[in-house]
Each structure stands twice: as structure tokens, then as C-alpha cells.
Amino acid sequence: GQQVMQIPQYQHVQEGEDFTTYCNSSTTLSNIQWYKQRPGGHPVFLIQLVKSGEVKKQKRLTFQFGEAKKNSSLHITATQTTDVGTYFCAGPGIYNQGGKLIFGQGTELSVKP
Amino acid sequence: DVKVTQSSRYLVKRTGEKVFLECVQDMDHENMFWYRQDPGLGLRLIYFSYDVKMKEKGDIPEGYSVSREKKERFSLILESASTNQTSMYLCASRLSGWVGTEAFFGQGTRLTVV
Numbered sequence: 001g002q003q004v005m006q007i008p009q010y011q012h013v014q015e016g017e018d019f020t021t022y023c024n025s026s027t028t029l030s031n032i033q034w035y036k037q038r039p040g041g042h043p044v045f046l047i048q049l050v051k052s053g054e055v056k057k058q059k060r061l062t063f064q065f066g067e068a069k070k071n072s073s074l075h076i077t078a079t080q081t082t083d084v085g086t087y088f089c090a091g092p093g094i095y096n097q098g099g100k101l102i103f104g105q106g107t108e109l110s111v112k113p
Numbered sequence: 114d115v116k117v118t119q120s121s122r123y124l125v126k127r128t129g130e131k132v133f134l135e136c137v138q139d140m141d142h143e144n145m146f147w148y149r150q151d152p153g154l155g156l157r158l159i160y161f162s163y164d165v166k167m168k169e170k171g172d173i174p175e176g177y178s179v180s181r182e183k184k185e186r187f188s189l190i191l192e193s194a195s196t197n198q199t200s201m202y203l204c205a206s207r208l209s210g211w212v213g214t215e216a217f218f219g220q221g222t223r224l225t226v227v
Contacts, residue, residue: 042221105154
């Protein structure tokens, strides 16, 4: 079946270091979304990418959508303790049926001050 | 602000009990979802609904059923709770749209089956 794979599962960094998480889909995606879940919280939408090769930035966060629209990445420059949490990518179901969203396993980021 | 509200934050149930998890959204979203979150496994889709009385199985529907009698409410039912259903359950809703719309999540229900 359709799968969205995310690596790494965990990442521990020193504050100020960079961080990247990668997302790969078994199928071509019409769009991809990224969410952040703070410890003890629920996932919150960060951004959506739609176009092949698209790059979007939110302050220190850079999101990329692959040319083939099967992979994506989130890069955080100079991490801060406020970046701690789990980052999920999510893609629509095949044919975008019913608004279905399939999530990756998530990357849990911890930042040591 | 969009609000997705789950009826309980924490629940403890006994093995074999029938368990109802309720979710209500206030933004007239067509689509509603139930996910289960376990460490290392991410968010796994149990069921989703794209309209009143319409539902589709997700990746792990076994042992669960759902009900959507009204647009704003989506219920997850554990027919006979088992210990392997101990987990965090997250409800979400979103608008329909080919391009895609963001999903809004409830605060989650941590269910423990003893």
C-alpha cells in the first residue's frame, strides 16, 4: 500500500547545530505537508508544498519538495531549544480520495542547550 | 479559530469493555480522521470520513468502528477493548480540496486498557 517514510527517527543536536529530516513517498504526491508536535501536544500544521522542486522558508526552517514530487525535506538552521518536538510529513492518499492524509513516522528532535 | 475537541484527555478502561471516543469540530469540515499514535510508529490512520455517514478504512481498522451521524461529530468505537489498544488517539478534521488543506487536530485522548 501507499507509504510515507521518514528518516531519521530521532535526532539529538547541540543548540546552534543544523537539523534535517527527510520524507519519501512510495507514490507521486500532489502536495506534501509538514507538521510539528511539541512534547505533550498535538500536531500543528507548518506548511504545504505543491510544485515540483518548490522551496519555501519560514525563518530558520527551509522546506523542499523534490523534482519528482516523491520526496521532501525540512532543514532547520541553527537549532534552538524551542525547536524541540516531533516533525511529521504528510501526503494525500492516492487520487486524493476523501481528503485522506498519510503521515510519516516522524522525526523526534531534541536540542541540548 | 478552528477547534477540534475530543471528549476526554485521559481514559482508563477494562479489557472487553466497549469504548467510545468522541470528536467534535466547529468549522464545517467535510473530512474527519482518527489516528493512533505510538512511539516510533508515527500517526497511523484508523478510519476517516469524507461526509456524513460515509467512512473508509485506514491502515489499521481492525478492532475499531466509527460513526458519523452529524457533520461535526466523528466517533471512534472500540468494540471490545484490548490491552494492545492502549495508545494515544488523535482526531483531526480538514476541508476538502484537490490542492490540499491543513488538518486541525484535537488535543488527543490517552487511552489505557487494563
